[in-house]
Amino acid sequence: MTAPLTPSQPPHHQPPHDPWQAAAQPSGATSPQRYEEDGPGMKTEVRQSAVILVAVAVSGLLLGALWMWLAPRVPLISDGRTVYLKDTEGEQAMGVDGTFTLLALGFGVVCGVIVFLLHRRGGVPLVAGLALGSLLGALLAWRAGIWLGPETDVVAHAKAVGTGVVFDAPLELKAKGTLLAWPVAALAVHLGLTGLFGPRDPEPYPAPVAYAGPRDDDYPEGTRSGS
Numbered sequence: 001m002t003a004p005l006t007p008s009q010p011p012h013h014q015p016p017h018d019p020w021q022a023a024a025q026p027s028g029a030t031s032p033q034r035y036e037e038d039g040p041g042m043k044t045e046v047r048q049s050a051v052i053l054v055a056v057a058v059s060g061l062l063l064g065a066l067w068m069w070l071a072p073r074v075p076l077i078s079d080g081r082t083v084y085l086k087d088t089e090g091e092q093a094m095g096v097d098g099t100f101t102l103l104a105l106g107f108g109v110v111c112g113v114i115v116f117l118l119h120r121r122g123g124v125p126l127v128a129g130l131a132l133g134s135l136l137g138a139l140l141a142w143r144a145g146i147w148l149g150p151e152t153d154v155v156a157h158a159k160a161v162g163t164g165v166v167f168d169a170p171l172e173l174k175a176k177g178t179l180l181a182w183p184v185a186a187l188a189v190h191l192g193l194t195g196l197f198g199p200r201d202p203e204p205y206p207a208p209v210a211y212a213g214p215r216d217d218d219y220p221e222g223t224r225s226g227s
Contacts, residue, residue, distance in 0.1 A: 048119060049129030056111050056133030056186075057140060063107050063182075064144030067171070071099040071145070074169035078158035086166055096171060100145070101178045104138055108185025115186075116193040130190060134183035142179060146171050 072095040075086040115130050116122075149171040151157040161167045173179070 042125075045123045045125040049123075049125035051129075052115055052126060053129040053133035053136070056130060057136035059107065059111070060137030060140035061144050063103055063137065063141035065148060066103055067100050067141060067145040068148045070103070071096045071149075071171060073150075075166045076154065076158070076169045077166050078161075078163055080163040083154055083158045093172075093174060097173055097175050097178055100142070100173060101181050104141070104178065104181035105185045107137070108134060108182045108187075109189050111182075112186040112189030113193065116190050116197075120194075120198055122190070122194045122198060127187065127190065130186055131183050134186045135179070138179040138182040141182075142173060 072092040074092040074096070076083055077086045078084075111130065111134060115126065119126050146152065150168040151160075152170040154169065157167055
């Protein structure tokens with residue numbers, strides 16, 4: 001009985017690593033480990049955006065208090081039957097809207113800067129949280145300012161103070177578009193800072209260089225083809 005001339009292959013033999021086979025893997029293929037790393041990253045961004053939304057919206061209470069404190073008062077007076085403006089040519093009503101707009105713009109700038117400094121990489125969830133939180137904060141500031149301000153029941157207030165006594169009208173936003181000042185300012189500042197100072201993603205591959213073929217200078221003297 002003779003032994004085989006070809007040696008048997010070891011039981012746990014593994015083929016050598018082929019770098020060309022690894023390079024042939026499609027660039028869009030994602031390994032399970034990479035997929036697991038991307039999942040928690042998105043969850044973290046969603047969590048951060050929720051915190052930003054709540055924090056920005058709650059700051060609307062401060063805006064409402066400042067609006068109630070800084071806005072000009074609109075004087076009213078009653079003759080016992082009708083309530084009317086004491087100063088018919090006054091511009092206090094326009095000042096109420098202007099005060100809210102300026103305060104909202106300032107809050108938007110501050111919120112945009114703070115969110116950028118805390119999360120420089122940005123991301124769609126963070127931007128969405130900033131925008132929605134700013135809008136909710138403006139709505140909350142509007143309602144909080146009215147609640148903290150003068151009495152909203154004008155007729156009852158006129159009866160309480162008496163005939164011929166001047167009293168303040170309730171706070172009111174004539175132009176509801178001013179509620180968008182906060183989110184617009186916050187998004188503009190945040191996106192501007194991200195575009196100017198945000199991190200840049202590196203180029204994955206260098207740009208291909210076109211090959212123009214050999215030049216005559218690449219050959220030594222006397223070795224050119226056809227010489």
